[in-house]
Amino acid sequence: MAHGPAKGFTRWLYTTNHKDIGSMYLWFSFAMFFLGGMFALVIRAELFQPGLQIVEPNFFNQMTTMHGLVMVFGAVMPAFVGLANWMVPLMIGAPDMALPRMNNWSFWILPFAFAMLSSTLFMQGGAPNFGWTFYAPLSTTYAPPSVTFFIFAIHIMGASSIMGAINIIATILNMRAPGMTLMKMPLFVWTWLITAFLLIAVMPVLAGVVTMMLMDIHFGTSFFDAAGGGDPVLFQHVFWFFGHPEVYIMILPAFGIVSAIIPTFARKPLFGYASMVYATAAIAILSFVVWAHHMFTVGMPIAGELFFMWATMLISVPTGVKVFNWVATMFKGSMTFETPMLFSIAFVILFTIGGFSGLMLAIAPADFQYHDTYFVVAHFHYVLVPGAIFSITAGVYYWLPKWCGNMYNETMGKIHFWLAFIGLNVTFFPMHFSGLAGMPRRIPDYNLMFADWNMISSVGAFLFGAAQVVFLYNVIATIVSGKKATDEVWDNPEGLEWTVASPAPYHTFAEPPEVK
Amino acid sequence: MNLSWPNNPITALSVKLGLTVCGMFVFAIWIMPPLYDAFCDITGLNGKTGDKYEVVDTAVDTSRVINVQFVATNNEGMPWKFGPEIKQMSVHPGEQAMINYLASNPTGNDMVGQAIPSLVPYKAANFFHKTECFCFEQQALLAGKDAILPMMFIVDQDIPEHIKTITLSYTLFDVTDRFSKDELLSMAHDGL
Ligand code: HEM
Numbered sequence A: 001m002a003h004g005p006a007k008g009f010t011r012w013l014y015t016t017n018h019k020d021i022g023s024m025y026l027w028f029s030f031a032m033f034f035l036g037g038m039f040a041l042v043i044r045a046e047l048f049q050p051g052l053q054i055v056e057p058n059f060f061n062q063m064t065t066m067h068g069l070v071m072v073f074g075a076v077m078p079a080f081v082g083l084a085n086w087m088v089p090l091m092i093g094a095p096d097m098a099l100p101r102m103n104n105w106s107f108w109i110l111p112f113a114f115a116m117l118s119s120t121l122f123m124q125g126g127a128p129n130f131g132w133t134f135y136a137p138l139s140t141t142y143a144p145p146s147v148t149f150f151i152f153a154i155h156i157m158g159a160s161s162i163m164g165a166i167n168i169i170a171t172i173l174n175m176r177a178p179g180m181t182l183m184k185m186p187l188f189v190w191t192w193l194i195t196a197f198l199l200i201a202v203m204p205v206l207a208g209v210v211t212m213m214l215m216d217i218h219f220g221t222s223f224f225d226a227a228g229g230g231d232p233v234l235f236q237h238v239f240w241f242f243g244h245p246e247v248y249i250m251i252l253p254a255f256g257i258v259s260a261i262i263p264t265f266a267r268k269p270l271f272g273y274a275s276m277v278y279a280t281a282a283i284a285i286l287s288f289v290v291w292a293h294h295m296f297t298v299g300m301p302i303a304g305e306l307f308f309m310w311a312t313m314l315i316s317v318p319t320g321v322k323v324f325n326w327v328a329t330m331f332k333g334s335m336t337f338e339t340p341m342l343f344s345i346a347f348v349i350l351f352t353i354g355g356f357s358g359l360m361l362a363i364a365p366a367d368f369q370y371h372d373t374y375f376v377v378a379h380f381h382y383v384l385v386p387g388a389i390f391s392i393t394a395g396v397y398y399w400l401p402k403w404c405g406n407m408y409n410e411t412m413g414k415i416h417f418w419l420a421f422i423g424l425n426v427t428f429f430p431m432h433f434s435g436l437a438g439m440p441r442r443i444p445d446y447n448l449m450f451a452d453w454n455m456i457s458s459v460g461a462f463l464f465g466a467a468q469v470v471f472l473y474n475v476i477a478t479i480v481s482g483k484k485a486t487d488e489v490w491d492n493p494e495g496l497e498w499t500v501a502s503p504a505p506y507h508t509f510a511e512p513p514e515v516k
Numbered sequence B: 001m002n003l004s005w006p007n008n009p010i011t012a013l014s015v016k017l018g019l020t021v022c023g024m025f026v027f028a029i030w031i032m033p034p035l036y037d038a039f040c041d042i043t044g045l046n047g048k049t050g051d052k053y054e055v056v057d058t059a060v061d062t063s064r065v066i067n068v069q070f071v072a073t074n075n076e077g078m079p080w081k082f083g084p085e086i087k088q089m090s091v092h093p094g095e096q097a098m099i100n101y102l103a104s105n106p107t108g109n110d111m112v113g114q115a116i117p118s119l120v121p122y123k124a125a126n127f128f129h130k131t132e133c134f135c136f137e138q139q140a141l142l143a144g145k146d147a148i149l150p151m152m153f154i155v156d157q158d159i160p161e162h163i164k165t166i167t168l169s170y171t172l173f174d175v176t177d178r179f180s181k182d183e184l185l186s187m188a189h190d191g192l
């Protein structure tokens, strides 16, 4: 077992090593993050001023669509899978993932999916322009011809996620070192276990809904076509039955990451471990019965509005438990503010703001005003950017010394953090105001009254974009020329991953470690 | 681990998870849509009106009057002229009533249309019965022809007290490309 990695490019092509595959996932997601970010900057450049200046409305719609799809399926989800690949075996004391060959495959089909999706930008009629939620019949009857490529790309991404999820569940349930009982597992492992079950439950539904679109477009069925007895509202139900659990797929692993980082830098064990586990499970289960809060305005009976309103509000209870636990962990801790901790604290504060705007949206009668405005855009960016993205960033800074053996540059990390923190708030906070004032989402031009807020948002967006360039530079500089890191890296951190050398050897835990 | 199926717990678990995946896919395509239709049918949600109704109770409740309004729209790109003969009528619950819609195809092409009903308030959907309706099947009209499309209905005696007005809307869709020339000709109305 003592052999190292193979040489040359085929190492990456044929590898079944969880660390190699984890790195590939992370780099891939980083690339997609920049691609999706470029699309976002096209959007913000166009919205810098009212009127049409840079792009055609149809291209603008392609940008909003591609931005959403690339960020959700290309940046956030693969980043979490990459972190799981690297960290889950290290955290539970396993030599590798349970299904290493499938692991290779689930990564390598992703570049093809995104190459296919991106290629639609160059096709006749352009890329998909119907929003990342691809409501039918906009995405069937009125779609550009490239929609078929979009459908197959989604199929492939779904297959990749499903294989990843099966692998993670199989690893966690079968490969834990002796003594690593379920209730001793680090929270990152727990949250990923639950996320993987969510993926298994809803990714096939996503595959199903795009398959129904495919059949409506090419095989004459009428799932979503009223002319043939179908129903466009059915699309929304099926989509959001996937879509709402999907938003939790993008946040549960984040909960796990900050639950690992905060105790390290507060120098106290995590407060309320068991309640964290139960809260995560509760959120996951509840996430299946709230989907129609995205559809308050489609014409639901009052009983439906009320049910989905209360069920949605109920979710904020376990979410609140978590926020409480993180704060309690920091309370009276001897805290230091290294970059991972800064990102984690920002996570706790800003994610909570997103939770509050979510609560406002959950009030069905109020949602009639907020729905499809920039207020919704502000809400989900507050939960996704400082939520998912900041947690991933925090995780990268936290574990990068373990991965590559070198310490990152702390000053540059802090610069990255403050640029990102300011950029993000300048971008998304004003959207609350433009949204409440009535600015609709997904429009290339807008009323003059929204001009000031939009200009501020656009400035913030470019600042946020610049911050990520600092991040990329810092990561590369660390790998190439960072100072050597110690095996422990941090001050007495908890977890098996810190018991192996830095950088983590190609093969770890060939003999299962002792778990106290 | 070098145990072979079915003793290898990893393989066994993966197979189970794989089956769950297949199950959810089947659920999305073959179970959710019919379930949704059944749900809308039972609750009358979405204003979906039912299929052909067999009259069970012929007693007419003359103490109540329901105002039924008729609305017609063409779906995008449908060039036919289409609308009800009268905009509204008053009926007693239990009474058999009839309304004619008029359709004409002003284009130079033979075409097929399909009318899709929707009704408000949703609560009334289960109490509005159609005994005969052009919307039960497609309507074919040759170029330049027109047709009278009758619809017969009964408002149920059990319709909730508070409902005084029902609005029935038809949207007409162009479904010509679902049919071959021969099918179209065999379906076509003779014209007026
Ligand atoms: C306390 C927790 C939350 C509540 C009560 C909540 C509530 C809502 C509601 C009611 C909407 C629909 C608004 C509308 O379209 O009118 C919505 C939209 C959305 N939420 Fe949340 N949410 C919560 C947490 C989250 C989290 C954690 C995420 C993701 C990490 C998230 C992501 C989204 C997204 C992406 C949308 C918009 C989807 C779209 O239309 O494109 N939410 N939320």
Ligand SMILES: [Cu+2]
Pocket: A243, A244, A247, A290, A291, A293, A294
């Ligand atoms: Cu939701």
